[in-house]
Amino acid sequence: MxxxxxxxxxxxxxxxxxxxxxxxxxxxxxxxxxxxxxxxxxxxxxxxxxxxxxxxxxxxxxxxxxxxxxxxxxxxxxxxxxxxxxxxxxxxxxxxxxxxxxxxxxxxxxxxxxxxxAWQYQQGERARQQAVQAEERLRDISAVLTADDARTVRGRTTNGAATTVVASRAHDMAVVTASGLPAPASGRVYQLWLDHDGTMLPAGFLRGDGAVLVEGDTSDASAVGITLEPAGGSEEPTTTPLLLMPMPG
Structure with missing residues (x-):
């Protein structure tokens, strides 16, 4: 003192x-x-x-x-x-x-x-976590596309995109690929759906050309659909599907 x-x-x-x-x-x-x-x-x-x-x-x-x-x-x-x-x-x-x-x-x-x-540290941690998640998704996509039991169904959306669904029962996963998919209108997104006995459940988003891992349980899904939905997605389809393809068996 x-x-x-x-x-x-x-x-x-x-x-x-x-x-x-x-x-x-x-x-x-x-x-x-x-x-x-x-x-x-x-x-x-x-x-x-x-x-x-x-x-x-x-x-x-x-x-x-x-x-x-x-x-x-x-x-x-x-x-x-x-x-x-x-x-x-x-x-x-x-x-x-x-x-x-x-x-x-x-x-x-x-x-x-x-x-x-502290904010910079948090941002760095968030970026690191996103990179880890992206790496995991790529690993899962590669596992499905190269799986011995991989099965493929091909189709084309009503707006002209060449689309495929590749599924592996051994991995219990599916991948959707798209080529030539037009950019959605402002405030809209391409949303994926899984058909479970007539009920369409959200299964992620298709951001554009490329491959994306289908979210949700694919083991008993009968089909994969794509719709245009408001940004952020919907709980159930609000528009007519651009494509509905059977899940490869």
């Missing part, structure tokens, strides 16, 4: 939670008897909260040392009180308050940087 004559300089560090336990308890006791420091600490707390609201993070361990060295020897005089309490603000108070607010801004900037780093 600093010498008693410098206790007023701890308002900013107290508001920013940069004091150790002993210092914080001592300054909290000092606040009971010092209205000026109570007001000062409250102002710093409000400022730090506004600056760091977008990305609140605990201050790093080195923050206390930087805060204390920045305010060392700079006395934070009490804030402006009513005319009956104080008539004149001593010269230099604005400078001292500006320094303290700069410290609060530095803490908020550090917190924001920490939030940005």
């Amino acid at each position: 600093k010498q008693h004559e410098d206790v007023h300089t701890l308002a900013a560090a107290y508001a920013l939670n940069a004091l150790d336990t002993g210092e914080r308890e001592a300054f909290a006791a000092h606040l009971d008897d010092c209205e000026a420091c109570r007001l000062e600490a409250a102002e710093f707390e409000a400022t730090a909260a506004r600056l760091a609201a977008a990305a609140a993070q605990p201050p790093p361990a080195s923050m206390k040392e930087r805060v204390m060295s920045s305010i060392d020897g700079v006395r934070q005089l009490p804030p402006h009180l009513s005319a009956t309490t104080r008539a004149v603000r001593p010269r230099g108070v604005l400078r001292d308050r500006a320094a303290a607010f700069a410290i609060a801004a530095a803490v908020a900037a550090a917190a924001s940087f920490g939030g940005l780093a």
Whole structure:
């Protein structure tokens, strides 16, 4: 804890939670008897909260040392009180308050940087997971297309795309391929369906030319269909199928 004559300089560090336990308890006791420091600490707390609201993070361990060295020897005089309490603000108070607010801004900037780093880490993790999932899908597609028991049915959609369904009972999976598939209108997507005893169940989306793994249980599906649906897909077909092909057996 600093010498008693410098206790007023701890308002900013107290508001920013940069004091150790002993210092914080001592300054909290000092606040009971010092209205000026109570007001000062409250102002710093409000400022730090506004600056760091977008990305609140605990201050790093080195923050206390930087805060204390920045305010060392700079006395934070009490804030402006009513005319009956104080008539004149001593010269230099604005400078001292500006320094303290700069410290609060530095803490908020550090917190924001920490939030940005966390966001970047999350984005990197999401990209990694997507890459892993894409690799798994490619592996499954390859397994179906090269399976010893692979069976193929070919067809053509009503809008002219050459389409095939390749199924492997051993892998219990199916793949749909398309070539020459026109881009859907804005706000529309190509959706796949599996026919289970007359009930069409969603089975994923066909993004364009290429191959896609059919989602859902293909073991007892009798057919695969393709429709144009609103973006995001539908729970059941809302348009006439562009194609309905029997599931290869």
